[in-house]
Amino acid sequence: MTTTDTETTATRSSAWKELWSKEDWWAVWLGLGIVALAYIFYLSGSSISWIAVSPAKWSTLSQLTGQFAKNGIKYLALLVVLLILFTIVVSRIGQKPKDFIPAFTFVFVISTIVYSLGSWEQASKYTLEPPLVALGLGLLISNLIKLPRWLDAGFRVEFYIKLGIILLGATLPFTLILWAGPVAILQASIVSLATFLTIFFVGRKLGLDRRLAAVLGAGGAVCGVSASIAIAGSVRAKKEHPPVAISLVVIYAIIMIFVLPVVCRLLQLPAGIGGAWIGTSEFADAAGLAAAQSYGGLAGSHGIAGSADQAVAAYTLIKVIGRDIWIGIWAFALALISVTYWEPSETTSKVQVGQIWTRFPKFVIGFLVASILTSIIIHGNTLAEYNKVVKPALITPITALRTWAFTFSFFSIGLTTRFRELASAGSKPVIAFTVGVIVNVVLGYVLSVLVFGHYWSTIVTH
Amino acid sequence: MKIFDLLQSGNSGPVCRDCVHFENDPAIIEKTYPGLAIMSSGYASVRDCDGICNFNDLYLSAHDSCPNFTARAGKADR
Numbered sequence: 001m002t003t004t005d006t007e008t009t010a011t012r013s014s015a016w017k018e019l020w021s022k023e024d025w026w027a028v029w030l031g032l033g034i035v036a037l038a039y040i041f042y043l044s045g046s047s048i049s050w051i052a053v054s055p056a057k058w059s060t061l062s063q064l065t066g067q068f069a070k071n072g073i074k075y076l077a078l079l080v081v082l083l084i085l086f087t088i089v090v091s092r093i094g095q096k097p098k099d100f101i102p103a104f105t106f107v108f109v110i111s112t113i114v115y116s117l118g119s120w121e122q123a124s125k126y127t128l129e130p131p132l133v134a135l136g137l138g139l140l141i142s143n144l145i146k147l148p149r150w151l152d153a154g155f156r157v158e159f160y161i162k163l164g165i166i167l168l169g170a171t172l173p174f175t176l177i178l179w180a181g182p183v184a185i186l187q188a189s190i191v192s193l194a195t196f197l198t199i200f201f202v203g204r205k206l207g208l209d210r211r212l213a214a215v216l217g218a219g220g221a222v223c224g225v226s227a228s229i230a231i232a233g234s235v236r237a238k239k240e241h242p243p244v245a246i247s248l249v250v251i252y253a254i255i256m257i258f259v260l261p262v263v264c265r266l267l268q269l270p271a272g273i274g275g276a277w278i279g280t281s282e283f284a285d286a287a288g289l290a291a292a293q294s295y296g297g298l299a300g301s302h303g304i305a306g307s308a309d310q311a312v313a314a315y316t317l318i319k320v321i322g323r324d325i326w327i328g329i330w331a332f333a334l335a336l337i338s339v340t341y342w343e344p345s346e347t348t349s350k351v352q353v354g355q356i357w358t359r360f361p362k363f364v365i366g367f368l369v370a371s372i373l374t375s376i377i378i379h380g381n382t383l384a385e386y387n388k389v390v391k392p393a394l395i396t397p398i399t400a401l402r403t404w405a406f407t408f409s410f411f412s413i414g415l416t417t418r419f420r421e422l423a424s425a426g427s428k429p430v431i432a433f434t435v436g437v438i439v440n441v442v443l444g445y446v447l448s449v450l451v452f453g454h455y456w457s458t459i460v461t462h
Numbered sequence: 463m464k465i466f467d468l469l470q471s472g473n474s475g476p477v478c479r480d481c482v483h484f485e486n487d488p489a490i491i492e493k494t495y496p497g498l499a500i501m502s503s504g505y506a507s508v509r510d511c512d513g514i515c516n517f518n519d520l521y522l523s524a525h526d527s528c529p530n531f532t533a534r535a536g537k538a539d540r
Contacts, residue, residue, distance in 0.1 A: 022505055022507050024506060156503070157503070158503035158506055225498060233510060234523065237520065237522075239520060243495055250500050284501035352523065359509075359510050
């Protein structure tokens, strides 16, 4: 066997290995498995609603305790099923089940409390939006109490959010993705390019290394920390570059989780428009979903027009379809620029074309497939049939499981954000990134509200 | 065309993945970069199989290569 043959075989082998060693694929297997199971139960005249339990609206503590007395066994069953499924996943990607099981049980218990609090009828009056409560509680715990590090095994922010997004796909009609996708891509591309170029050239003007400027730019423009780490690998960043970008993205993303919904509320933006703006101007998937879900929770009251689903759908279309899926293209293009102009003598290798696919966030495949499956199942039902049969038996249980997954993620963001551990970024990266954030937010507002506002305010989510 | 000379569809020759100076275990990457798991993951597809070169102090692709390549004893498919 020649060296080239050996390397090709190794590449093929690692391509297959990715199917069970990456969180993205596990989110796909698990998400589509849940959706398939939900369809099987639905088609057989039943539903997974028994296991997909969630707190109902309550106004007095006795109502809440009554709910738990009645459904306690369902919550326990949900915990056991999720523990089994998630433990299989984390053990396959190389983590220790003995660490994961107690950590996830802790996440589940607190998430149950947060989910219940969000179902209180007065919750929105006191701005107790579940995503913000979960995040805030996690931040308090991680920064005031020193939790044992092994508990981090259960705080898998990305896995939970990817699973939730795939389940979200199962509640969105594919026609919506086809209808709104091109606008989402156009809007996100304009903002992404403008933000990247701003951060990159301001960074260069301040004397930053080209590769650090690119890593920062991608973090602000594409998909936050994931983009920064992907671009760092493709442009051969210095070892100390990624932590700078991670710190800045995390801090700004957490600020935006709280600020964007407040500003949207002050401006009385319809839910769909608010979601689109958050999708354009937030940095990471999980952070943006926390903000979009919080703002969506206000829809229908407080003078906010639209529905919670519109905020989440508009956000997801812009963020996932408009921004996330292009990371492979960004990585390829910047790698090409890097070997051609920036550091042509640093290594002897060439640019891998295959990274367009290998860096593709595979959970998006699950999101699209889930949407297509739902659309096929629902096709042929009238709106009345949908509301009477399909929604309670199929869509509502999947939505409940999605909310659980998102709550696990939001709480885990807080639990893993230990401000004292974030690397110091230095003034120049801070300035470059901050200018990019300003451009991103202003341009995001102009496009989401002034240019495409009519579009996002009327998206149909069922 | 010159641009095509810079592209590569597969690997040829020794690459970082098999080098003793290269480390790309997701758990170690998450430990090396505190904060990575807050809003991303060492196990995410976008990270491909990138890792840290402890010789050149770079974060780079496992498919890269350089003149300082030193074969890992009993190289594994990582």
